[in-house]
Amino acid sequence: MAQQTVNASTASPSRRGRWLFWPGVILVVAGLALLGYVAWQLWGTNYVSQQRQEQAVTEISEAWQQGDSVVATDWGEAEAIIRIPRFGDDYAIPVFEGTGDEVLSAGYGHFADTAEPGQIGNYALAAHRVTHGEPLRDMPELDVGDQVIVETRQTTYTYELVSGGDDLIVDFHDIWVTDPLPTNPEGGVQPPQKKNQRLLTLTTCSELFHTDNRMIAFATLVDTARRS
Numbered sequence: 280m281a282q283q284t285v286n287a288s289t290a291s292p293s294r295r296g297r298w299l300f301w302p303g304v305i306l307v308v309a310g311l312a313l314l315g316y317v318a319w320q321l322w323g324t325n326y327v328s329q330q331r332q333e334q335a336v337t338e339i340s341e342a343w344q345q346g347d348s349v350v351a352t353d354w355g356e357a358e359a360i361i362r363i364p365r366f367g368d369d370y371a372i373p374v375f376e377g378t379g380d381e382v383l384s385a386g387y388g389h390f391a392d393t394a395e396p397g398q399i400g401n402y403a404l405a406a407h408r409v410t411h412g413e414p415l416r417d418m419p420e421l422d423v424g425d426q427v428i429v430e431t432r433q434t435t436y437t438y439e440l441v442s443g444g445d446d447l448i449v450d451f452h453d454i455w456v457t458d459p460l461p462t463n464p465e466g467g468v469q470p471p472q473k474k475n476q477r478l479l480t481l482t483t484c485s486e487l488f489h490t491d492n493r494m495i496a497f498a499t500l501v502d503t504a505r506r507s
Contacts (some may be wrong), residue, residue, distance in 0.1 A: 331385040332414075335373040336360055343432040354385035359396055361387055361404070361414075362428040365421055372414045374429075378405045387414060390457050394477070396429045397436045397503055401478045403457040408483040408494070415483035418494055419445040427479055427498050435506055438479040438498035442468050447495040448485045456480055456495050470497040 335352050339360060342350040349358045355375040363370055378388035387406045394400030406414040421444030429436040447456075447468035455461055457480060463469040470478055477500035485494040 327384075332372055335375075335385055336371050339373055346432075348432045352385075355379075355382045357386075358431060359389075360430045362430065363421075363426070364428070365425045366417060372406070374404065383407055390482075393457055393480075394459065396431055397434060397477060397500060399475050399477055400459040401457060401461060401480055402429070403480040403482065405482040408485075415481065415494075417444075418481065418483050418496065419443075421481075421496055427481070429479070430506070433506055435504045436500060437502040437504075439501045440496055440498045441470055442495075442497045444481075444496050445485075445494055447497075448492050449495060451491060451493050453493070456482065456493070461497065468495075468497075470499065476500075 331354060335354065335357060338352055339350045339357050349356050352373075352375070355377060357373045357375045359374040361372045361374055373386040374389055375382040375386055376389050376391070378390055382388040383406065387404045390403040390405065393403040396402050408415045408418060421440055423440050423443055425440045427438045427440065429438065447463075449456060455464060460472065460474070460476065460478070461469055461480065462472065470476065479498040479500070481496045481498070483494050485492040
């Protein structure tokens, strides 16, 4: 009887160990999967998107040389390239029509029903601040007076910021920032309230790891030059 008691008492921890083993394995696998997902979002998407941006810029430039103003790419129609001197001489990001996920995975998105480059109204653009190439990761570094250069096949438009990169943060529902003449309902940061202006608006996430708010910067057209 004593021997049987010892065997029963030693068997119970062993069974408990077997029961705990598989939940532990599942937790480890889930943790590794989560780490892999985070790594993909932070580094993998950037690598893929940077390749897409470079490919699209090359395709756009080649199509312009052939006389095409609007270029069909794998990620949408493109008609402009953005350069921001503050971000370096090699900064060149394509602009696509629309603001869907596929578009924003390859560059800037041009909000539907907003002005075209150089036109009267508001040329409103969106881009990621983190992941997917991060075109506007350094937007808080932009200052009043910094330039945003928009190249099309025939024309180069130079806009100058009238607000800093992090001067205005709004809720993502605040669509007034894409109006032809954005007017801040709270009377805060906004472009000069003059009719028939030629404006550009940059829009990106204000926080790096969630997307409840948007960081906004406004610019006005200061120069137009024909491209040879």
